[in-house]
Amino acid sequence: MAQKYRIYINDNTLFITREIPLQVEKIQQIEVEGFGFENFYKNLKSSKKKNYLLLCKNPEGVFKKIKKELTVIKAAGGLVTNAKNEFLFIFRNKKWDLPKGKVDKGEKVKDAAVREVEEECGVKIDKRGDRVCKTYHVYEMNNEVILKRTSWYHMTVKGSPKLIPQTEEGITEAAWVAPHEIKAKIKNTYPLITDVLKSEQLL
Structure with missing residues (x-):
C-alpha cells in the first residue's frame, strides 16, 4: 500500500x-x-x-x-537523455517543462509517453525504459475540476538529434540540457517537474 x-x-x-x-x-x-x-x-x-x-x-x-x-485524465511523458547524457526540456506557457501529453482512448500509457515525446520534440525514441514515477496535478477546465495522472518513463535517443518544437501545442523551444544546467532551468518550472527530477537524484 x-x-x-x-x-x-x-x-x-x-x-x-x-x-x-x-x-x-x-x-x-x-x-x-x-x-x-x-x-x-x-x-x-x-x-x-x-x-x-x-x-x-x-x-x-x-x-x-x-x-x-474528480474527473481523472491519464497522461504520459518522458525523462529523455541523449548520447551526451543531456536531458530533453521544452519551453511552454512561459515555463520550462518535460514533454508529456494525454493518453488517447485505447492507447497504452507507455506507448502514449513515447508518442507524445516524439510529437512534441520531433525526435525518434530509441529505447523506452522503466517508469520513473507518477505525478498528480489538479486544474479546472470548463468549470470541471480535473485530476491529471501523469506516468513518466525513462527514454533514450541515439546521438544528439536536432529538436523540432511542436509550436501548435504552444511549445516555443525544445533543448538538450546538461546535468549541471538543470538547476538554472528549475528556477522557472513547476513543482511537479522538480519532483520528477528529484526522484532521479538530478537535483
Missing part, C-alpha cells in the same frame, strides 16, 4: 500521508474528517504558494475518495 500521495494545485501542494514529510517550507495540517476536495480546491483560489497535509492511517483510501470527486 502506498505510504503517501502528493497532489499539485497550481503552486500549492497537498500531501496525503501517514507521517509528516520532511519539509523545508511550512506545512498546514487539515482535518481528514469531513474533508471534501472540491471545497478545499475552491478555497485555494485565495491562497498563495502553500503546502497542506492530510495526516491519516489510510492514505490510499483517502486518495481514492478524492479521485471519485
Whole structure:
C-alpha cells in the first residue's frame, strides 16, 4: 500500500500521508474528517504558494475518495537523455517543462509517453525504459475540476538529434540540457517537474 500521495494545485501542494514529510517550507495540517476536495480546491483560489497535509492511517483510501470527486485524465511523458547524457526540456506557457501529453482512448500509457515525446520534440525514441514515477496535478477546465495522472518513463535517443518544437501545442523551444544546467532551468518550472527530477537524484 502506498505510504503517501502528493497532489499539485497550481503552486500549492497537498500531501496525503501517514507521517509528516520532511519539509523545508511550512506545512498546514487539515482535518481528514469531513474533508471534501472540491471545497478545499475552491478555497485555494485565495491562497498563495502553500503546502497542506492530510495526516491519516489510510492514505490510499483517502486518495481514492478524492479521485471519485474528480474527473481523472491519464497522461504520459518522458525523462529523455541523449548520447551526451543531456536531458530533453521544452519551453511552454512561459515555463520550462518535460514533454508529456494525454493518453488517447485505447492507447497504452507507455506507448502514449513515447508518442507524445516524439510529437512534441520531433525526435525518434530509441529505447523506452522503466517508469520513473507518477505525478498528480489538479486544474479546472470548463468549470470541471480535473485530476491529471501523469506516468513518466525513462527514454533514450541515439546521438544528439536536432529538436523540432511542436509550436501548435504552444511549445516555443525544445533543448538538450546538461546535468549541471538543470538547476538554472528549475528556477522557472513547476513543482511537479522538480519532483520528477528529484526522484532521479538530478537535483
